[in-house]
Every structure is written in C-alpha cells, then in structure tokens.
Amino acid sequence: MNRYISIGEAAQLLGVSVSTLRRWDREGKVSSVRTSGNQRRYDLDVLLPHRVRQKTDCRKTLAYARVSSHDQKEDLERQKQVLELYCAHQGWTFEVISDLGSxxxxxxxxxxxxxxxILDGCVARLVVxxxxxxxxxxxxxVFAICEAKNVSVVILNSGEDTTFEEDLAKDVLEIITVFSARLYGLRSRKNQKLLEGVKKAVEEAQQC
Structure with a gap:
C-alpha cells in the first residue's frame, strides 16, 4: 500500500527546502497528488529512489593506475601511492585498480x-x-559512461602526461609487433623490411 507524506516531510526526507520541492514539482522532477483541500502529498515509494541517488556513501571510489610495460613498474607504484594518499585525504572509501599494458x-x-x-552502479567516483x-x-x-551512471570523475593532473611520448612509442611498437607477426606469415621480404625500418625509426626516436 502506498504511503503518502506531506510536502514538509518530503522536503526533510530529500534534504531540500519546501520551495525547492515545489519547484521540482512544477518542473516535473517529482510528482505529487492533491488532497481534497488542495494540499500536495508525495508517494514515499516514488521519493525513495531520489534519496538513494543523492546518497553516494554506500558506493565506493575506484582509483585507476596504468603503465605500458614492465620497466615502468616504479611509475606504477608512484601512481598508486599518489592515488591512495589523495583518496585517503578526502576521507573516501576507495580501492585502487592497476593495469600493466598498452x-x-x-x-x-x-x-x-x-x-x-561502474555499469553495476557500485561506484561513486573514478580517480586517475x-x-x-x-x-x-x-x-x-569511459567518461560518458561515468556521466550516464552518475559517477564523478577526478583527474589529479589535467596537464600533459610526462610519459606520453614514451608510452605512445611503446604502443606503436606493440602495434608493429602484431602486424609483423601477421605479415611475416606471408613470407614477404618487402613487408619485413618495411616493418623493421619503421620499428627501428620508432626506437631511435624513443632514445632522443
């Protein structure tokens, strides 16, 4: 059986003012019914989802760290430490997820x-x-998915990633390796020479 409450009770339940709730009603964000005395009444079962969406303390914070290769493990640990310190300082319940890969x-x-x-609705915010x-x-x-699932995104450094060139070179080398394996199967010396030349150029640029 539905339980209807007054506008004052509904406003207190949602943590907003009565005037805000009236505005939400006019804008169609919440719905109400009218009594015989023309008083607003709100269905508690309808209001509860609004309260759930506003409370994020039951959802956790996920921090994500990644590097491209094994020789960057020190950077991976540094990222994890920065994320842990930041999240702890904010007082969030958090977990760090890390990857080693392109x-x-x-x-x-x-x-x-x-x-x-994120898709399961378990995450309140993402930190990178x-x-x-x-x-x-x-x-x-990924950020669009976060927005759709009401997940806040926190980027600690919005400037240029200091390892961008190094990581990009490693990613390009990985792509070359994959295509090399496929083209070598064709036993084309022309393809082999072409790929080896590109790979050498990337490696030389990486050392500059």
Whole structure:
C-alpha cells in the first residue's frame, strides 16, 4: 500500500527546502497528488529512489593506475601511492585498480573490472592521475559512461602526461609487433623490411 507524506516531510526526507520541492514539482522532477483541500502529498515509494541517488556513501571510489610495460613498474607504484594518499585525504572509501599494458588495449583485466563495477552502479567516483592512464584513445567514452551512471570523475593532473611520448612509442611498437607477426606469415621480404625500418625509426626516436 502506498504511503503518502506531506510536502514538509518530503522536503526533510530529500534534504531540500519546501520551495525547492515545489519547484521540482512544477518542473516535473517529482510528482505529487492533491488532497481534497488542495494540499500536495508525495508517494514515499516514488521519493525513495531520489534519496538513494543523492546518497553516494554506500558506493565506493575506484582509483585507476596504468603503465605500458614492465620497466615502468616504479611509475606504477608512484601512481598508486599518489592515488591512495589523495583518496585517503578526502576521507573516501576507495580501492585502487592497476593495469600493466598498452593504452590501446581495451581488454586489460583491470579496465574490464572497472567498467563492470561502474555499469553495476557500485561506484561513486573514478580517480586517475592523468586522462591517458585510462586509455590512449577512448577515455572520453569511459567518461560518458561515468556521466550516464552518475559517477564523478577526478583527474589529479589535467596537464600533459610526462610519459606520453614514451608510452605512445611503446604502443606503436606493440602495434608493429602484431602486424609483423601477421605479415611475416606471408613470407614477404618487402613487408619485413618495411616493418623493421619503421620499428627501428620508432626506437631511435624513443632514445632522443
């Protein structure tokens, strides 16, 4: 059986003023019925989802760290420490998820888990040191999913990632390696020479 409450009780339940609730009613954000005396009454079962959406303390904060290769493990630990210190300082209940893999790889174990938890509605906010730590290309899609699921995104450093060039070079080398394996199967010396030349150029640029 539905339980209807007064506008004062509803405003207190939602943590807003009576005037705000009246405005929400006019804008169609909440619905009410009228008594015979023309007083607003609100269905408690309808209002509860609004209260749930506003309370995020039952959802956790996920922090995400990533590097491209094993020789960047020190940077991975540094990212994790920065994320842990920041989240702890904010007083959030948090968990750090980390990945070791290319920013062009959409199938990393940690990234999959991160997206699944966001889609399941378990996450209140996502924290990263840089946008590129999520994905080299496609981070905006993850942010769009976060917006749709009411997940706040916190980027600690919105400037240029200091390891961008190094990571990008490693990602390009990984792509070359994949295509090399496929083209070598064709036993084309022309293809082999072409790929080896590109790989050498990337490695030389990486050392500059």
């Amino acid at each position: 920013g062009m790889n959409y199938h990393k174990k940690g990234l999959k888990r991160l997206l699944n938890e 040191t840089h946008k590129d730590r999520l994905l080299r290309f496609g981070a905006e899609l």
